[in-house]
Amino acid sequence: MFGHVYYGWWIVTACFFINLFVGSIVFFSFTAFFEPIHREFGWSYTQISLASSLRGLEMGILAPLVGVLVDRLGSRKLMLAGSIIIGVGLLTLSLTRSLAMFYAAFLLIAFGAGGCTSVVTMTVVANWFQKNIGLALGIMASGFGASGLLIPLIVSLIDDFGWRTALVILAFGMWVIGIPLSLVVRDRSESSMKEAGSYERNEWLEKGVEVSFGEAVKSKTFVYLNLAEMIRMIAVTAVVVHLMPYLTTLGFQRSTGGMAAAALPLISILGRFGFGWWGDRYDKRIVLAATFLIMAGGLLAFSMLREWGMLVLFLFLFSPGFGGSMVVRGAILREYFGKASFGKMIGIVLGSASIGGILGPTLAGYAFDRLGDYTLVWQVGAAASLAALALSLRMRPPHFKHHG
Numbered sequence: 001m002f003g004h005v006y007y008g009w010w011i012v013t014a015c016f017f018i019n020l021f022v023g024s025i026v027f028f029s030f031t032a033f034f035e036p037i038h039r040e041f042g043w044s045y046t047q048i049s050l051a052s053s054l055r056g057l058e059m060g061i062l063a064p065l066v067g068v069l070v071d072r073l074g075s076r077k078l079m080l081a082g083s084i085i086i087g088v089g090l091l092t093l094s095l096t097r098s099l100a101m102f103y104a105a106f107l108l109i110a111f112g113a114g115g116c117t118s119v120v121t122m123t124v125v126a127n128w129f130q131k132n133i134g135l136a137l138g139i140m141a142s143g144f145g146a147s148g149l150l151i152p153l154i155v156s157l158i159d160d161f162g163w164r165t166a167l168v169i170l171a172f173g174m175w176v177i178g179i180p181l182s183l184v185v186r187d188r189s190e191s192s193m194k195e196a197g198s199y200e201r202n203e204w205l206e207k208g209v210e211v212s213f214g215e216a217v218k219s220k221t222f223v224y225l226n227l228a229e230m231i232r233m234i235a236v237t238a239v240v241v242h243l244m245p246y247l248t249t250l251g252f253q254r255s256t257g258g259m260a261a262a263a264l265p266l267i268s269i270l271g272r273f274g275f276g277w278w279g280d281r282y283d284k285r286i287v288l289a290a291t292f293l294i295m296a297g298g299l300l301a302f303s304m305l306r307e308w309g310m311l312v313l314f315l316f317l318f319s320p321g322f323g324g325s326m327v328v329r330g331a332i333l334r335e336y337f338g339k340a341s342f343g344k345m346i347g348i349v350l351g352s353a354s355i356g357g358i359l360g361p362t363l364a365g366y367a368f369d370r371l372g373d374y375t376l377v378w379q380v381g382a383a384a385s386l387a388a389l390a391l392s393l394r395m396r397p398p399h400f401k402h403h404g
Helices: 007-028 030-041 045-059 062-073 075-094 099-116 119-128 133-161 163-182 190-196 199-207 213-218 220-249 254-281 284-303 308-337 342-371 375-393
Strands: none
Touching: 007 030, 007 075, 007 099, 007 119, 007 133, 007 163, 007 254, 030 045, 030 133, 030 163, 030 220, 030 254, 045 099, 045 220, 045 342, 062 075, 062 099, 062 119, 062 342, 075 099, 075 119, 075 163, 099 119, 119 133, 119 308, 119 342, 133 163, 133 254, 133 308, 213 220, 213 342, 220 254, 220 284, 220 308, 220 342, 220 375, 254 284, 254 308, 284 308, 284 375, 308 342, 342 375
16 A cells, blocks of 8 residues: 555654644644634733643643653554544634633643644654654654644634634544544554564664663753753743734734744744754754754844844744754654653653743733733743753763664
8 A cells, every 4th residue: 555665654744744733723823813812802911821821731741641651552542532632622612701611622622732743743753763763753843834834724714704613613624634644653563663674674673772761861961951942942832822912013914923923833844854854964962052043043033023024034043943943852862862761751851841831921921911012022032042052062962872
């Protein structure tokens, strides 16, 4: 059925499209729902932003749990369940009548997203690849970037049919797309390795590097990686959630905000592919540091935004930076610590990231409610990105790693 193509690439493709759809409806499109919900209910920016933070629990409390489950149950079952639960969560969100129900729906969506993104997709790809891990993760993660293609469609659905109907359409879309794709995924087994008959399989057998879970979590490199990821998510989630409201305060039209929200993930594909490829060939910690450098530059441009030119500069610096750092993060984890406990380790990393994911949107909303301006938020984000750069440069392969 699949000819002589290594099956791992089919799994990468399936994960790409699941990430595309989930990334658009769960992560990048929330900024388009922000103002319609604010107008209908009159809730503060802080209250609405907190819902985004609850959605981020997929990377928080749930991520370490998902990491354990994916190592035990496999990716396929979790992705199938996650796709179903996201649809239910979106339908619940469409029926929102109170702030409590609003938050409950986002919690449900967080449970679903935890089962079919991030920990699960990164783990299954890491289980199938060794030599081309950066490229494979880059392609898979580019699905999140490509999700920008759907943002204008989602904005149109909201403007033409209302935000509630748009959510119902997206819920059914999640089932139609997510359920079949999750069935393509296979968890790596001895039999699949024998069937693969490819260079990837030989590379895997010959150069497997494994570090125990206990050793990994005690290493300084793992601590630095967690701290850097937490800082990264402060900046990323603040930008993703508040992009359209920020542009509105500056006098940009909603259509412009929608295009910028779409461009943000789309341009990040340059970083996901580019830095993933670069990380396969050069020192990954240097590559990771480079992603934080251009993120900082992008945020400084964002803080000075008054015209189109600065908006374009922001998009072409910040987007590849946050996209590339996501890929290199996983590649470092795989190279330095092996695959045996990858699910649990990436779960912990994403759990640390959730602290930043909760702080980012909520503090940005609080700052705007208090100051009536976002400038300080973006300047603090730039400084935080430089701190993450410094942490990246301090990472080293653990001394107990044996190179093959």
